[in-house]
Amino acid sequence: MSTLSLAELEKKANEIRSDIIRMLQKAKSGHSAGSLGMAEVFTALYFSILNHDPKKPDWPERDRLILSNGHICPARYAAMAHAGYFPREWLWKLRSLGSPLQGHPERLRLPGVETTSGPLGCGLAQAAGIAYAARMDNARFRVFCITSDGEHDEGNHWEAVMFAGKYNLSNLTVFVDRNNIQIDGFTEDVMPLEPLVDKYKSFNWHVLDIDGHNIQEIINAVEHARAVYENPTVIIAHTIPGKGVSFMENLPEWHGKAPTKEEARKALNELKILKGKIRNGQK
């Protein structure tokens, strides 16, 4: 765990965001909106929350981070590179032949990726399986799982919600990236999820509702979850898809699209101005 200050963490999130833009532009395909939207959550996890060692990705006592919505892996890859799991140059090979950075993350290709993901709705069940097994062995590590809101349409996800609720898996903490978009449009048009807080509560979960771009709130929510011994905790993190890039924010069409060279240039410029604001304490 690092000891970065809040401003340093915010700067780190901005760097990760910039690298997401660079990777996606070079790869010419991939998912921009969700990746940008989760920059703060990944930063908080890799630089403050997780008990991990980038030099020993197989360390048995590490906290496990399962990314269920694998398509936002650019954010995870960028955070991992910045944390020291692999050289930053690898990021520029995203989605290319022979790259450890597959279009959707694969366990056997990149150390530090706990499980292969991409097909939606499967991550929570795997995280619950790890949490259950860890409890059997009295292992002390915690299991974190990142899910998208759109994948809450999947039955498999709710099967896992029931399972974790039944077995009171309090060593499991789940983030829902509540950005309100999915491929075909806004979640509440495609398949309404609200009232999401009540849904989780009724399945015997502890629920927290936070601003997913506020790093302090993210860290506090996880601290809170550590103190809950009765239930698994879900942190519904409200985020803005495409966050940080004005022409991408809140637009479903940026769900599965990469920026062109010109768009990337504009985006990086906006993020540079934002970085200046963070440095000067204006953000």
Add this chain to the structure above:
Amino acid sequence: MINKKLYLSKNIFQKDIEKETPRQGYGEGLVEAGEKDENVVVLCADVAESTRCSLFKQRFSERFIETGVAEQALATIAAGMAVYGKIPFISSYAVFSPGRNWEQIRTTIALNDVPVKIVGSHAGISVGPDGATHQALEDIALMRVTPNIVVVAPADTIETKKAIIEAAKNGKPTYIRFAREKIPIFTTEATPFKIGRAEILWESKFPQAAIIACGPLVYEALLAARELEKNAIEVLVINSHTIKPLDEREIIRAAKITGAIVTAEEHQVAGGLGGSVSELLARNYPVPIEFVGMPDCFGESGLANELLEKYKMESGGILEAVKKVIIKKGK
């Protein structure tokens, strides 16, 4: 004649040969695997009694996990446990697992290459009265085309037990399927069994065809061989309990010796053992093949023996297929 080196049951062709459901072998195999390795865990989708994984539950309740009727969760929770280091066996009916949860198995078990053991009970047409919805006839194909997965269809309860115990140790995603009905116990504890190695159960001096079978139809193939012998038709009977990896050497050798093959399985003709054998022989040593199995249709309600007879999957059907393939070869 029966291969004496395999120590098959002395009562093999007696009318009163003891019968048992392979599910019993599953339950007993789980208990033994659980005794040998404390990482063995069993997950069950609300079918503990009918799959007999209840035997494990009675012995190791702390390692038995009930997921409810949720086969997608069954596969994915197990995948997580295997990623962590456990050896999970997942129990359901073959129609639902690996039927309903195929994509979950593909991504989280096969692509992850983690040692989850998918156990499909109630496989084949002999499920009987429950009808077409519950008769898994496509499961071997689903698993066989998925990379990294070992596929085994044991022939009786003793072989099922051995398959379970070996699967617990093989470190691979593995699919094991078996029928619901009682099947003659024609192998013994002493009969050799190794995943990936086919055994010649019935030998002949001058075999005119080889019957390659798996699951409950191995015994039917032996009955057919004995009947054919009376008609002066000599054959080989090969128990190819492992469909993947196929025992290529043994099967190519049988094709070379006999020049005619019959495959027999309680599964669709497309994509199962028959498909597997013909792909192998087409590449290496093409010979005429006849297929005993479901001819691209669904089953229906009925007694197991009625259905096996209707769809020509009993010894009579196998016998006819042998005669047919020998004629084909002669042309």
